[in-house]
Amino acid sequence: VLQFFPEARVEIDAEKLEGGIIRVRLAGRMDVQGTSAIETRFTAYTVADKGAVVVDLSGVTFLASIGIRALILAAKALQHRGGKIALLNPDAAVRKVLEMAGVDSLIPVCDSLEAARAAVTA
Amino acid sequence: MQVLVVANDTAELRRLSEWLVSTASGLGVPGPLVGELEVCANEAVMNVISYAWEDGGHHQIALRIAAGDGRVTLEIEDDGRPYNPFDAPEPSRPSSLSDAPVGGLGVNIIRKLMPASRYERRGGRNVLTLTAAIG
Numbered sequence: 001v002l003q004f005f006p007e008a009r010v011e012i013d014a015e016k017l018e019g020g021i022i023r024v025r026l027a028g029r030m031d032v033q034g035t036s037a038i039e040t041r042f043t044a045y046t047v048a049d050k051g052a053v054v055v056d057l058s059g060v061t062f063l064a065s066i067g068i069r070a071l072i073l074a075a076k077a078l079q080h081r082g083g084k085i086a087l088l089n090p091d092a093a094v095r096k097v098l099e100m101a102g103v104d105s106l107i108p109v110c111d112s113l114e115a116a117r118a119a120v121t122a
Numbered sequence: 123m124q125v126l127v128v129a130n131d132t133a134e135l136r137r138l139s140e141w142l143v144s145t146a147s148g149l150g151v152p153g154p155l156v157g158e159l160e161v162c163a164n165e166a167v168m169n170v171i172s173y174a175w176e177d178g179g180h181h182q183i184a185l186r187i188a189a190g191d192g193r194v195t196l197e198i199e200d201d202g203r204p205y206n207p208f209d210a211p212e213p214s215r216p217s218s219l220s221d222a223p224v225g226g227l228g229v230n231i232i233r234k235l236m237p238a239s240r241y242e243r244r245g246g247r248n249v250l251t252l253t254a255a256i257g
Binding site: 032033062064066079105106 | 218219220
């Protein structure tokens with residue numbers, strides 16, 4: 001299911017892990033172009049009822065507020081449906097932007113898949 | 123001082139980023155700070171593109187970067203209507219996901235990453251100066 005958008009220098013894929021958890025992997029630049037390229041697919045991967053979604057950010061090299069907006073909207077939509085979302089392994093720069101935007105107090109930011117799994121199934 | 127002029131089009135943000143990263147690195151700005159400058163410049167220019175002009179016509183945004191005396195400074199200038207991004211009150215930290223705003227994040231990121239940044243109206247133009255200490 002890997003989708004690469006060369007023009008936008010961003011990619012997205014999703015897989016179902018043990019326990020029904022969905023891992024969505026984002027990689028590349030989550031700026032205006034990157035986020036618009038993957039937004040529809042990202043929404044489609046994260047709408048499951050009572051879904052437990054882990055968004056793997058380890059490959060994200062740049063995160064702008066438009067990308068953060070997409071993460072918050074997905075988390076809000078999931079919460080309405082009784083689901084949960086966690087963010088996994090952002091690099092130091094991306095983590096700092098998440099903290100500055102106050103996202104870390106709203107969506108768990110985890111350093112390991114085990115921690116992310118626990119956060120979305122708790 | 124090095125200068126870049128971009129059009130009021132989000133497709134220009136990539137070119138802006140590439141110029142900023144190579145120019146700031148060339149001026150000796152350390153990597154992590156280059157990254158923060160890139161984020162803040164993207165947010166600031168995105169705001170200018172969104173709010174400065176009501177006519178939707180073709181306009182230019184000028185960026186000037188300089189480093190010295192232990193600081194890096196990036197000026198972003200446009201000829202749009204007066205618009206001070208820091209006029210909006212700083213929102214309180216949302217206590218829950220349902221209360222969390224999905225707008226205004228960009229200005230907040232600038233406030234937090236580069237608190238010494240300032241806005242002025244200069245000769246009928248908006249000038250936003252992003253600045254941070256090097257090292």
